Each structure stands twice: as structure tokens, then as C-alpha cells.
Amino acid sequence: MGVRKSDIVLLDDKGIRCDGRKIDEPRHIMIKAGVLKNANGSAYIEFGENKILAGVFGPRDVHPKHLANTDRGILRCRYHMQPFSVGERKNPAPSRREIEISKVIKEALESAVMLENFPRTVVDVYIEVLQADGGSRCAALDAAAVALADAGIPMRDMVSACAAGKVADTIVLDINNEEDQEGQADMPVAYMPNLEKITLVQLDGVLTAQEYKKCLETAINGCKIVYEVQKKALKDKFFGDNPQ
Amino acid sequence: MNTSIIDALKKKKILALLKNGQRIDGRALDELRPLTVDTGVIPKAEGSARVRLGDTEVVCGVKIQLDKPFPDLGDRGIFICTAEILPLADPNAEPGPPNEEVIELARVVDRGIRESHMIDLTKLVLIKDKSVIGLFVDNSVTDYDGNLFDACSYASVASVLSCKVPKWELKNDVPTLVPGEVSDPPTTTIPVSVTMGKIADTIIVDPNADEWKCMDSRITITTNSDGNICAVQKGGEDGFTFDQLVKCSEISISTGAKIREILKQVPGGNKC
Numbered sequence: 001m002g003v004r005k006s007d008i009v010l011l012d013d014k015g016i017r018c019d020g021r022k023i024d025e026p027r028h029i030m031i032k033a034g035v036l037k038n039a040n041g042s043a044y045i046e047f048g049e050n051k052i053l054a055g056v057f058g059p060r061d062v063h064p065k066h067l068a069n070t071d072r073g074i075l076r077c078r079y080h081m082q083p084f085s086v087g088e089r090k091n092p093a094p095s096r097r098e099i100e101i102s103k104v105i106k107e108a109l110e111s112a113v114m115l116e117n118f119p120r121t122v123v124d125v126y127i128e129v130l131q132a133d134g135g136s137r138c139a140a141l142d143a144a145a146v147a148l149a150d151a152g153i154p155m156r157d158m159v160s161a162c163a164a165g166k167v168a169d170t171i172v173l174d175i176n177n178e179e180d181q182e183g184q185a186d187m188p189v190a191y192m193p194n195l196e197k198i199t200l201v202q203l204d205g206v207l208t209a210q211e212y213k214k215c216l217e218t219a220i221n222g223c224k225i226v227y228e229v230q231k232k233a234l235k236d237k238f239f240g241d242n243p244q
Numbered sequence: 245m246n247t248s249i250i251d252a253l254k255k256k257k258i259l260a261l262l263k264n265g266q267r268i269d270g271r272a273l274d275e276l277r278p279l280t281v282d283t284g285v286i287p288k289a290e291g292s293a294r295v296r297l298g299d300t301e302v303v304c305g306v307k308i309q310l311d312k313p314f315p316d317l318g319d320r321g322i323f324i325c326t327a328e329i330l331p332l333a334d335p336n337a338e339p340g341p342p343n344e345e346v347i348e349l350a351r352v353v354d355r356g357i358r359e360s361h362m363i364d365l366t367k368l369v370l371i372k373d374k375s376v377i378g379l380f381v382d383n384s385v386t387d388y389d390g391n392l393f394d395a396c397s398y399a400s401v402a403s404v405l406s407c408k409v410p411k412w413e414l415k416n417d418v419p420t421l422v423p424g425e426v427s428d429p430p431t432t433t434i435p436v437s438v439t440m441g442k443i444a445d446t447i448i449v450d451p452n453a454d455e456w457k458c459m460d461s462r463i464t465i466t467t468n469s470d471g472n473i474c475a476v477q478k479g480g481e482d483g484f485t486f487d488q489l490v491k492c493s494e495i496s497i498s499t500g501a502k503i504r505e506i507l508k509q510v511p512g513g514n515k516c
Contacts, residue, residue: 096347103344103479107461110481187476197483201463203476204359212473212493216486 008178011168018178026162026174026222031143031233033150039126041151043233045143048176049133054143056151059121073118077106079140081129101137108141108161108190108200114154123153134180135163138188141200146230150237157192158230159199162222164189164215166207171214173222185211189219193227255458262446267455269298274449274495276503281398283406283510291407291429293510295399298452299389301333304381304399306407310419311378313369321368322378325354327385327396334388352477353383353396353437356466360435360474362516363404367430370412370419377409379429390453393464393477397437398507405431405512433469434507434516436500440465440492442484447492449499463489465496469504469516473497 008018015023027048036042039055062068079102083089094102105127113123125148127140138161145159165175166185180186185205191198198220207215258268265273277298286292289305311322327350329337342350357363368377381403383396408426412419441451441459451459461480468474473493478484484492507513 096351099344099347100351103348104477107479107481111483192483195483197485198478198489199483201476201478201484201489203473204355206359206361206468206472206474208472209493209497213490216489220486 008182010179010182011170011172017167017172019176023170023172024218024221026225027176029226029229031146031229033146033233033237039147039151041147041149041153043143043146043150045139045146047133047135047139047142048174049131050129050136050139051131052136052140052143053128053130054140054147055126056123056144056147056153057126058123058151059118059153060124062120062122067122068120071116071119073115073121073123075106075110075113075115075123075125077102077109077125077127077144079105079127079129079137081132081136085129085132101140104200104202105137105141105144109144109148109159111197111199112145112155112157112159112192113148114156117154123148134175134177135188137161138163138190141190142226142230146233149234157195158227159190160193160223160227160230161188161190161200162219162226163187164219164222166205166211166215171211171218173218185215187215187219189216189223191220191223193224251457254454258455258458259444262443262448267448269452273446274499276450276499277452279398279503279506281402281506281510283402289403290410291403293399293402293406295395295402297391297395297398297450299387300385300391300395301387302383302385302392302395302399304383304396304403306403307380307382308407308409309378309380310370310412311376313373313376318373319369320365321363321376323358323363323365323381324378325357325381325383325400326350327353327383327392329385329388329392333385337388348477348479349392349396350383352393352464352475353400355477356397356435356437356464356475357400357404360433360466360468362401362431362433362435362468364430364432370414371417375419377412379404379407388453390456391439391450393439394437394450397435397466398503401434401436401507402510402513404429405434405507405516406510407512428512428515431512431516434504434513435466435468435474436503436507437464437466437475438496438499438503439463440495442480442482442488445488447488447495449495463492465493467497467500471497471501
């Protein structure tokens with residue numbers, strides 16, 4: 001997290017951020033459900049400059065077999081970035097960062113998916129980041145949750161994710177790449193909007209106890225905004241003008 | 245499998261005790277296991293520590309050497325923190341490449357120290373963009389009884405606080421080691437991680453191996469010497485409510501302050 005100097009004005013005196021947003025305004029979010037033919041469920045999200053595809057397979061047989069659980073299904077998740085998704089080419093092999101993000105996304109979705117209905121099976125969630133911007137793990141989670149719902153897998157609630165952070169000593173919603181690099185703190189949060197439970201929270205950067213609370217509240221408000229977009233994506237697919 | 249039957253019985257017992265606010269090893273809900281920190285245990289390392297947290301034991305060593313800076317951070321020294329669960333520590337640990345849990349462990353310990361700005365990396369530059377000093381902090385778990393996050397974190401912090409940085413001088417623009425001369429590391433604060441588990445909506449501090457197995461979810465919160473929060477990592481299947489997360493942050497600040505007093509006792513700890 002940056003303390004590097006740069007010429008970017010992160011927050012001007014009118015409270016406008018470097019990309020023209022207000023402090024409580026998320027970037028543009030667009031989600032489309034059911035974009036892949038072969039996957040049981042899928043979604044495509046554009047979240048700011050993030051462009052991410054998620055595909056869900058299952059419940060299906062577990063390979064290798066010893067991973068199967070006799071009293072409930074298992075969830076597997078792979079978050080993967082394309083080599084061309086970032087400024088400098090990324091090595092296509094999974095990095096330690098991607099392995100950690102895969103794990104936290106899996107844990108954020110696990111409590112929503114009713115895996116107890118599908119013993120001895122696996123639900124595979126594959127996430128491919130085609131273009132990355134700040135907050136790609138949240139955008140990836142948003143797409144993955146819609147893809148799970150699109151696959152018709154029973155869920156207790158939607159999972160909606162959005163980050164908040166501290167930029168120029170102010171708590172702001174949904175930090176972008178520049179704010180991630182130059183800002184003071186980044187807190188990605190995933191939230192089940194009806195059960196009011198936080199299923200993912202991480203933090204990089206220094207916050208006082210008060211700021212921590214404010215940051216959590218701000219991120220949860222962002223999750224609620226994302227939730228509406230997720231619902232719309234699913235409604236458009238199943239009840240829209242051109243249902244598939 | 246016999247072990248899973250025993251685990252199921254233990255879980256029942258743990259849940260029954262927690263209903264009355266009691267824990268399986270008799271601790272209070274916010275009580276840490278006995279923590280001992282010995283430094284200088286590996287004289288060949290520039291800094292080292294052995295930490296025991298209950299029956300969890302970690303040996304940590306800091307090696308300090310010349311390195312090239314990262315291309316986009318030419319005005320910073322290097323800090324890298326790793327963790328490994330040795331096969332002798334746990335019957336379930338296997339030699340080989342790290343699995344996702346070990347990767348998460350190393351990254352959470354690294355993040356707590358990095359984000360607190362404990363080490364002023366700008367003071368470790370010899371020639372900008374060319375030559376910097378690197379601190380390589382390697383944690384080896386030698387015995388397992390749960391909560392590796394905190395044990396590795398305390399071991400890393402104690403090793404860094406007590407390490408001695410060798411001196412390099414520029415001779416004709418070439419960094420040259422000055423034998424026998426060392427200095428204290430440029431430390432600014434003492435980050436303390438506090439890991440809490442949630443079992444049936446009860447928050448417990450420093451879960452042991454039995455409790456670790458039946459947690460619904462966990463959270464690790466790192467605070468710095470000012471009592472501010474500098475890193476958070478939630479794990480496990482279940483979620484937290486907003487109020488639970490606020491409570492966890494309060495516990496991490498108060499418990500962290502007590503643990504910081506222990507870490508201040510190690511050589512180099514009193515100046516932060």
C-alpha cells in the first residue's frame with residue numbers, strides 16, 4: 001500500500017476523486033448473466049475497468065475422488081488473471097496472490113451455497129480476469145455469485161462485494177487502481193444483504209478504530225448497491241425481453 | 245476413521261462448555277495461551293526468535309543481504325516474509341510445495357508487518373534503483389497446536405526487532421561489507437496480530453488446535469503501537485455480523501496492547 005509520491009490529486013477541495021466520482025459513489029457496474037454455453041451457470045461483469053468472466057460447473061462428480069465429502073458437497077474456486085490483463089505481462093502460472101484470493105473467494109461463497117443438499121459432489125467456480133483494475137477480487141466475487149445463481153444452485157442469499165478505503169485521509173467507496181496504489185487503506189468486503197452477514201473482509205493499510213467502523217459501513221452500503229445490479233442481471237436473463 | 249469420531253466428541257464438549265462461557269483448556273474467552281519469546285536462538289542468522297504459544301512452536305530467522313530493489317520500488321529496501329509448516333510439526337503436514345493454507349499464513353504475517361510500516365524500508369537503500377538491503381524473514385513451524393498466524397507473527401516481529409543489520413560502505417560505487425560493524429534495524433512500530441475464532445456466535449481469542457477444528461470462521465486483526473488497525477484477514481466458511489466485527493476490532497486493540505508489552509521486552513523492543 002502506497003506512500004509513494006505522485007502528481008495525482010486523489011481528492012480535490014470539492015470532494016471529487018481522481019476519476020470524477022464523489023466519495024460515496026461506486027464505479028460503473030454492468031453484469032450479464034448466462035453468457036457461456038457450456039457452463040451450468042455464468043456471468044460477465046464490468047466493474048470500472050475490470051472485465052471478468054465467471055463460469056460454474058456442477059454439482060458434479062468429484063475428481064480426484066478422495067476429496068469428496070460424504071455429508072455435503074464441496075466448493076472449489078479458481079481466480080485466475082490473464083497474462084494480458086495488467087500493464088506488464090503476468091506470468092500465466094497461478095501466483096501466491098491468486099491462490100490466496102481463490103481461497104478467500106471460496107470462503108466468502110461457501111456459507112451462501114447450500115452444499116448440504118449435494119453430498120459427494122463438487123461445485124467448481126472458475127473466474128477469469130480478462131482485464132484488471134482496482135478491486136478485482138470484489139468484482140470477481142460479484143460475478144461468481146451471479147453465476148452460481150444462474151446455475152440454479154440453491155443459495156441462502158446473494159453474496160455482494162465492494163471495497164472501501166482511505167484516500168487523502170477520507171473514507172471513500174470502491175477504490176480504483178490509482179487510489180489503491182497511492183491511497184492509505186483498502187478494505188474489500190463481501191456481504192450477504194438479507195442475512196446481514198459479512199463473509200469476506202480484508203484490510204491493507206492503517207485505520208483508527210473509528211475509521212475501521214466507518215470503512216466497514218461504507219463498504220456494506222456499496223455491497224447493497226451491487227446487490228441491486230446483481231438482481232437486475234438475473235431478472236434480465238430469466239424474465240427479460242429476450243430470455244434465453 | 246477413529247480421529248473424526250474423537251473430533252466429533254471434542255466438538256460436542258467444546259460447544260457445551262462455550263454455552264457457559266468456558267473453554268476446553270480452562271481459559272477465559274479473551275485469554276491468550278502462555279506466550280514465551282526467546283531471541284538470538286540462531287546465532288548465524290542476523291536476527292532470530294523461538295516463540296511458544298501454548299504448544300504451538302515457531303522458529304524464525306532473519307537473513308540480511310544485499311539485493312536489487314523491485315523495479316517499481318527503487319527507493320526501498322526489500323522485506324519478504326515466508327512461513328512453512330515442517331513435516332515434523334504435524335502428522336497432517338506433508339513436505340513439498342506449500343498448499344493454499346500455508347500461502348495464506350505467510351501472506352497474512354507478511355501483510356501485518358508490511359502494512360504497519362514497522363520497517364522503514366527507505367533507510368535500507370545503498371544506491372537508488374541499483375543496490376538495497378533485503379530482510380528475509382523465514383518462519384518454520386516446529387510444533388502445531390493451532391493459531392499459527394499469531395505465533396508466526398510474534399516470531400517475525402521479535403526476530404526483526406532484535407536483528408542486527410550489517411554495514412555496507414560504498415567503495416568506488418561498489419557496496420562493500422564492513423566486517424564487524426552492525427547497526428539496529430530501522431523499526432518504527434510493533435505490529436501485533438490477534439486471531440479470533442467464532443464458534444456458535446461466541447468469539448474466542450487464540451484458538452488452540454481443537455478449537456481451530458470446530459471454528460465456523462476466524463479473523464486476524466493486526467494493530468500498531470498507536471492502537472490503530474493496519475491489517476485484517478477473515479477466513480473460514482461462515483460470516484460475521486457488523487457488530488461482531490466491531491467487537492473483534494476492540495478485542496484486537498486491547499489484547500494486542502498486552503501482547504505488545506511482552507514483545508517490548510525483547511532486545512530492540514523498547515525503542516518502538
